Amino acid sequence: MSAANAPGVLSMAGGIPAPDSFPVARLAEVTDRILSRSAAAALQYASTAGVPAMREAVARRAGETGAPVGPERAMVTGGSQQGLDLVARTLLDEGDLVALDDPSYLGAVQSFRGAGARLLPLPTDRDGMRTDVLAERLAAGARPKLVYVVPHFHNPTGGVLTTERRRDLAALADRYGFLIVEDDPYGDLAFDGERLPSTDVHGDRVIRLMSLSKTLCPGFRVAGLTAPAGLIGELVAAKQSSDLQTNTFGQHVLAELLGDPAFLPAHLARLRTLYGGKARATAALLRERLPWLAFDDPRGGLFFWCSVDDPRVTSDLLYAHALAQGLALVPGAPFCIEQDGSRLLRLSFATLDEEQRREGVSRLATAFDKARADAH
Known part of the structure; x- marks a missing residue:
């Protein structure tokens, strides 16, 4: 860089x-409104899990693009990279196995290796991770704790995980007990407007990382994460010891912007x-x-x-x-x-x-x- x-x-x-992708005029309107109506709350400390309105916005967007999720299963992170780091530090022990596409997003590779994980690279193609090869590795005895996927327009390959492979992945997670980490910063950027539902419509062992950097702007460092009910508390506790909370002002701005049903x-x-x-x-x-x-x-x-x-x-x-x-x-x-x-x-x-x-x-x-x- x-x-x-x-x-x-x-x-x-x-x-x-692209800088001309940022909704500058709308952000200016919302910023002025927040500073005139609720400046004290927007400039103060907030809950580690996130401002309630932003958690509701994350849960609402998760339900629009996948399985229904309540705000109690949503948290706000300082960008999706922090969500990835929290997942790695919270759920992985030294020597645990993580399966992922080869090639894969470098930030994920670094996070998993930084947590002491071993990597199980899997072939990938235009239709995403080869879940048939994953099934073969599992049948041969591999036991990953996590399987990491970028389901839409994979970084770097551009592959899109098909509905069949999402269904297969969820079934394998149920059978073998691993968690799926679905990192989806590009899902809303399909040129034809078609977006497949999250893997969590096929199973409940899914952690979703929901970036807003590519669709709104990266400068606020505000993203969403949803997880099974039994995990969200552990992830919030890990965040509290890391940075206490995500940018309060940015959360207020984006929550209000996303609260306008006509905007997105x-x-x-x-x-x-x-x-x-x-x-x-x-x-x-x-x-x-x-x-x-x-x-x-x-x-x-x-x-x-x-x-x-x-x-x-x-x-x-x-x-x-x-x-x-x-x-x-x-x-x-x-x-x-x-x-x-x-x-x-x-x-x-x-x-x-x-x-x-x-x-x-x-x-x-x-x-x-x-x-x-x-x-x-």
């Missing part, structure tokens, strides 16, 4: 939402149009200028997951030359656990405008030519 923020560098690296559908429709247009324009440009780059068109989310179709050029070499040209991207290897990521890379299409997009792709074309020359 530091390289991506350097002067003159165009970034196709981080999963950063219209806002999400605008985001799908915005990011869908960026993805299509980027795909056309990549195919026109970079015939050596292979990828599937994104169906949602913020990324292209690409492979370099030249055995002489690794993604690390391409990354170094791209940075020298003033373009930041992410090589594939850090996402990979056992899979060979040496010719994979992730490109974000979210933040560049049309002029920057053309310039970025031009810099990537130059970087490839220099990397290929170096490889001889």
